[in-house]
Amino acid sequence: MLTSAQLSALVPPLSPASEFKPDKGTDAAKAVSYAGVACGYRNASTGNTVAVAIARPAQADLTELNNKAITSSHVVPTYGVPPKVMGYFTVDASVGVAQAFTGGYWVTVSSKDFIEPGAAAPVMADVLGNLPG
Numbered sequence: 001m002l003t004s005a006q007l008s009a010l011v012p013p014l015s016p017a018s019e020f021k022p023d024k025g026t027d028a029a030k031a032v033s034y035a036g037v038a039c040g041y042r043n044a045s046t047g048n049t050v051a052v053a054i055a056r057p058a059q060a061d062l063t064e065l066n067n068k069a070i071t072s073s074h075v076v077p078t079y080g081v082p083p084k085v086m087g088y089f090t091v092d093a094s095v096g097v098a099q100a101f102t103g104g105y106w107v108t109v110s111s112k113d114f115i116e117p118g119a120a121a122p123v124m125a126d127v128l129g130n131l132p133g
Contacts, residue, residue, distance in 0.1 A: 001037070001039045001052050001054065001127055001130065002014070002039075002041065002052065002123070002126055002127065002130070003126075003130070006126045006130075007041065010122055010123065010126075011122075012043055012044065012045040012046075013044070014041035014042060014043055014044075014050055014123075015041060015042050015044065016039070016040075016041060016042075017039075017040035017041055017042040017049055019040075020038070020039060020040025020041075020049060020051070021040075022038045022040075022051060022053065026051065026110065027051075027053060027097060027099070027108035027110060028051040028052075028053040028108065028110070030053075030055075031053035031054060031055035031106065031108060032053065032055075034055040034056070034057040034058075034061060034106075035055065035056075036053055036054050036055025036056065036057075036106075037053065037054055037055075038051060038052065038053035039051075039052050039053075040052075043111070043113055046112070046113055048111055048112045048113045049111060050109065050110070050111040050113065050114075050123060051108075051109070051110045051111065052107075052108075052109050052123065052127055053107070053108045053109075054105060054106070054107050054108075054127070054131070055105070055106050056104050056105055056106070057106060059104075062101065062104065062106060065099075065101070065106050066086065066101050066106075069086075069088040069099050069101070070088070072090060073088035073089055073090040073097075073099065074088065074089055074090060074117070075087070075088060076088060076089045076098070076117045076121075078117070078118070078121055079098065079100045079117075079121065079124050079125070079128070080100060080102060080128060084102060084103075085100055085101070085102040085128065086100065086101045086102070087099065087100045087117075087124070088100075089114075089116075089117035089120065091114075091115065094112055095110050095111065095112055095114075096110060096111060096112070096113070096114025096115055096116070096117075096119060096120055097109075097110040097114075098110070098114065098117065098120035098121075098123075098124050100124060100128060102128065102131070103131065105131055107124065107127055107128060107131075109123050109124050109127065
């Protein structure tokens with residue numbers, strides 16, 4: 001999901017959280033249920049985890065996820081150029097949740113460290129940049 005170079009270049013830098021397991025009911029857990037992957041990264045400055053998940057759900061599920069994002073989040077055009085990349089952000093129970101939809105992928109990035117859309121943008125940009133073309 002993120003390379004070692006990308007992790008160390010982030011401010012603050014992140015490190016892999018090998019013990020990470022997505023909490024039930026989170027977007028990361030939902031992505032795994034769609035045969036996707038989820039990884040956790042630790043912010044040494046705050047101790048918080050950054051959860052990153054990627055899935056390629058069936059078209060009907062992808063449409064449902066996108067529709068839910070549209071109605072429950074705020075559009076964030078800085079995550080990519082619409083309509084190629086549709087980005088959204090919301091705060092849920094003090095956790096910032098960024099989502100992007102592109103090329104059949106659903107990408108979600110969440111953390112207590114993300115209090116506004118721009119805080120998640122560097123992580124989201126790196127993850128989106130690592131997706132296959």
